[in-house]
Amino acid sequence: MQASRMRALLEAARAGDADSFGRLVDPFRAELHAHCYRMFGSVHDADDVLQETLIRAWRGLAGFEDGGSVRPWLYKIATNRCLTLIERRGRRELPTDFGPGAAPPTESVWLEPYPDDRLGRPDADPEARYLSLEAVELAFVAALQHLPPRQRAVLVLREVLGFPAAETAGLLEITVAAVNSALQRARRTVGERGPGHSQREVLSAVGEEGVGDLAARYASAWELDDVDGIVALLTEDARYSMPPLPEWYEGRADIRAFLLAKPLTMRWRFRTARANGQIAFGTYRWDEDISAFVPGGLDLLVLRGTRIAEVVSFLTAEFGPFGLPERILD
Known part of the structure; x- marks a missing residue:
């Protein structure tokens, strides 16, 4: 000015x-x-x-x-x-x-x-x-x-x-x-505590097309109930957390077991969003009572190269500020 x-x-x-x-x-x-x-x-x-x-x-x-x-x-x-x-x-x-x-x-x-x-x-x-x-x-x-x-x-x-x-x-x-x-x-x-690399550096190395392809495969695997497809996209030491729940999982085997025991017992729809300068998804689980998919959480992905190093699923995030609908009809 x-x-x-x-x-x-x-x-x-x-x-x-x-x-x-x-x-x-x-x-x-x-x-x-x-x-x-x-x-x-x-x-x-x-x-x-x-x-x-x-x-x-x-x-x-x-x-x-x-x-x-x-x-x-x-x-x-x-x-x-x-x-x-x-x-x-x-x-x-x-x-x-x-x-x-x-x-x-x-x-x-x-x-x-x-x-x-x-x-x-x-x-x-x-x-x-x-x-x-x-x-x-x-x-x-x-x-x-x-x-x-x-x-x-x-x-x-x-x-x-x-x-x-x-x-x-x-x-x-x-x-x-x-x-x-x-x-x-x-x-x-x-x-000591921060990331060794920024997501901007990942984008520069992999490219917009590579990141977009990874995101599309991840969302598709969830919607198809394909646990092997999800796990294949993770790094060996990947972490998965769901604040406000305190527990979290580390490594492909533990994450796979958790997904099969809980989330993948439900049907899901994913919608792309952006949070903290990183790839994110609004996740929606099927609600039989209202015959619609309702918010399950906002999943933020941390990338390392061409793999997902961490998923933070904010279970109580408000969807409106991220431009996401409140429900999805089947």
Whole structure:
């Protein structure tokens, strides 16, 4: 936004023009929401904090120093609000954060999937959009949750959003030395817990056509009740989890036994979706009482080469935000 245009909107907003305030902050809504999601691992918490951020910004316009973009100022409000609330709400996790057979704490809360459509217009700069998708990949967001809140904020502000060290220090009201120290520790933790490769790298190696073919074969195998076809698409060490259920399965043999014992005793339909910059499916199980397929879960696939390394089936995900129907007729 041109500086003159921003100043005009800011002046009008300070005078009480809500429409001008909306035009001032609208370009940053999507990225602020994604930022809050990275901090919390929850779309619903991100919704709440984004709303609070904009309310606080509207009420605090008089305190904004007119000398540059409102973007850093909005990030300061949003990040500090996140830091305040994270302490109260605790860490979100995935079942695979706990070892096989290990029972998670009863108070565990789980990560939520993120609709790609929340990241902004599909006609935005392709490189910028790829980077924004990469920065909400499920494994990365899950790794962020294992950082202390301030380290989490520093890593996201510096590595994802590209704020310089001095500006990050100003946003968090800490020293540059503290920023650099927190970043070093955060990088080490995320490096240990995060993915060894991004799904963007997989796409580059396999190609859109290869990924599309893999997705089509996976969905078809489920709809045909073909357990061998499903298992053949998995890596040897594949993992399968279903939050909010705590149990999860690892390896082709265990996953095969689970599928035969439970899911594949039902009929299924799959519909393609996108979540966290990754392939996903809305899965629908047959409900005899209403003679229709109803939501069974949102399955997010993590790829490694030409195989599926992990399936996270979010059993309680809302389908609407992913553009999926609430039921499918046979």
